[in-house]
Amino acid sequence: MPTVHIRITREGATPAQKAELIAGVTDLLRRVLDKxxxxxxxxxxxxxxxxxxxxxxxxxxxxxxxxxxxxxR
Incomplete structure (x- = not known):
């Protein structure tokens, strides 16, 4: 069971952005490591x-x- 911890500064990441991070990391582990x-x-x-x-x-x-x-600039 892989466990991934993401630490970010508290600067207003939205629930949608957090959901995208969770889905993206989960998919990455599935694709790369077949988790x-x-x-x-x-x-x-x-x-x-x-x-x-x-x-x-x-x-x-x-x-x-x-x-x-x-x-x-």
């Missing part, structure tokens, strides 16, 4: 932005730093 969709478990954990960090920075600070590196 039974009936026994595939997918959980989605949403993490508050203040509890998520990348590269030693809170995610909002990291995003701001990344945005500052991108030249304006």
């Amino acid at each position: 039974n969709p009936a026994t595939t478990v997918v959980t989605i954990d949403e993490v508050d932005l203040e509890n998520w960090g990348i590269g030693g920075l809170p995610v909002l600070d990291y995003r701001a730093a990344q945005a500052a590196k991108v030249p304006a």
Whole structure:
């Protein structure tokens, strides 16, 4: 029984988007590993932005730093 955990930041993913993630991951495991969709478990954990960090920075600070590196179009 495969179990997949997806962690995303809590930024308003809709129920439809979450359903699409669950269906897509389940189908991927079926196609690639021949796993039974009936026994595939997918959980989605949403993490508050203040509890998520990348590269030693809170995610909002990291995003701001990344945005500052991108030249304006």
